[in-house]
Amino acid sequence: MKKNTNFFERISQIIDYYGINSVNEFAREWLGYSSAEKINRLKKENTSPSFDILNDISNKFVEIDNKWLVTGEGEMIPRKNGIINESQMISSQNYKNQAPKIITVNAHNVDNIVLVPQKLQAGYLQGYNDPNFIQELPTFRLPGLNNGIFRMFEIEGNSMFPTLPNKSYVVGQFVENWITGIKDNQIYAIISNDIEDGLVKRCINRIKKYNNLICKSDNRRNFPTQNIEPSTIKEVWEIKLHLNFQLPDPADVYDRMNDLEADLQELKQYLAK
Numbered sequence: 001m002k003k004n005t006n007f008f009e010r011i012s013q014i015i016d017y018y019g020i021n022s023v024n025e026f027a028r029e030w031l032g033y034s035s036a037e038k039i040n041r042l043k044k045e046n047t048s049p050s051f052d053i054l055n056d057i058s059n060k061f062v063e064i065d066n067k068w069l070v071t072g073e074g075e076m077i078p079r080k081n082g083i084i085n086e087s088q089m090i091s092s093q094n095y096k097n098q099a100p101k102i103i104t105v106n107a108h109n110v111d112n113i114v115l116v117p118q119k120l121q122a123g124y125l126q127g128y129n130d131p132n133f134i135q136e137l138p139t140f141r142l143p144g145l146n147n148g149i150f151r152m153f154e155i156e157g158n159s160m161f162p163t164l165p166n167k168s169y170v171v172g173q174f175v176e177n178w179i180t181g182i183k184d185n186q187i188y189a190i191i192s193n194d195i196e197d198g199l200v201k202r203c204i205n206r207i208k209k210y211n212n213l214i215c216k217s218d219n220r221r222n223f224p225t226q227n228i229e230p231s232t233i234k235e236v237w238e239i240k241l242h243l244n245f246q247l248p249d250p251a252d253v254y255d256r257m258n259d260l261e262a263d264l265q266e267l268k269q270y271l272a273k
Contacts, residue, residue: 007049008042010072014061017076018214018225019184019204029220031056063227077210077227100149100174100235102134111149112139113171118154121198125191128234142171142241149174151237153189153200159223160200163187168244170200172237179208182236189237190215192228200239201226 011026020026027036042049058066068074104112115138116124127133140152152171155164164170164187172189175181182188182205190199190213201215207230217223 006045007047007072008039010069010076011039011042011057013076014057014064017206017210017212018061018216019206030060032221060224062224077212100128100151102129102131103149104135104139113142113145113150113152114139115152115169116154116198118156121153121156124198125193125234128191145171145173145240150240151189153198153237155200159217159219160187160202161219163218164200164242165244165246167246168242170239170243171241172239175236175238178213178230178233178236179205181238182207182213183238187239189235189239190228190233191235191237193232193234194228195226199226199228 011023014020015023015026018030020030023039024036027033027039031039033039038050038053041047042053054066054069058064058069063077065074065076065078068076104114114134117137120137123133142150150171150173152169155166155168155170158166170187170189175188182203184204185202187200188203190201190203192199199215202218204214204216206212206214211230213228213230213233215226215228217225
């Protein structure tokens with residue numbers, strides 16, 4: 001990787017790697033700044049970042065090499081042990097034409113939707129290709145999910161809140177070709193050796209470019225982004241349906257909006273005086 005003498009070039013590479021839409025999103029949503037001014041000023045030649053900016057970036061993107069961040073030397077994401085095994089080398093043949101090892105059908109020979117409860121998700125990594133394990137799981141049929149292979153997973157925790165609340169369910173469609181089938185900023189269930197109980201995240205696909213799948217939480221302030229090496233992945237399911245049995249009460253949201261509108265009107269009247 002060539003040496004980048006301009007720090008903003010390295011920020012641009014980070015933005016590209018993580019699929020971030022803009023410098024403004026990078027500054028506000030990822031670093032928690034009120035604006036992108038501190039980042040944009042680094043576009044000027046020979047402008048050095050402050051220690052606070054370096055510290056904020058290294059704390060948020062922990063997999064990035066600090067030497068590369070400061071000097072531009074070396075690699076942005078160091079390779080493990082400095083090498084990539086032949087089995088880890090990217091090839092379009094490695095990540096396509098996959099199919100679930102085990103599927104179940106109903107009496108009409110139609111594929112069932114198998115439910116993987118949270119308490120069994122750790123075991124799913126070992127049992128996803130075991131007929132006895134899969135056949136013991138509960139199965140369902142749901143309207144509108146007919147063309148494809150589907151699986152249901154229970155959500156545990158608040159990493160995807162408010163999009164996917166704790167204890168809700170998602171139904172995913174099997175993704176055969178990971179290179180072309182995993183779309184940026186869509187939500188997927190990732191079954192990987194690196195994650196004991198599976199992962200439901202919003203993904204950025206950098207498999208072909210960097211041999212990496214970036215998995216983001218919607219609740220980014222409290223849950224870090226994870227990088228998944230494709231060689232560790234067993235299955236990928238694109239989330240098509242969300243089932244939530246804890247229906248939210250919108251009254252609080254409406255009340256806050258009304259209060260905000262009233263405050264704005266009061267401010268306008270004050271400024272007009």
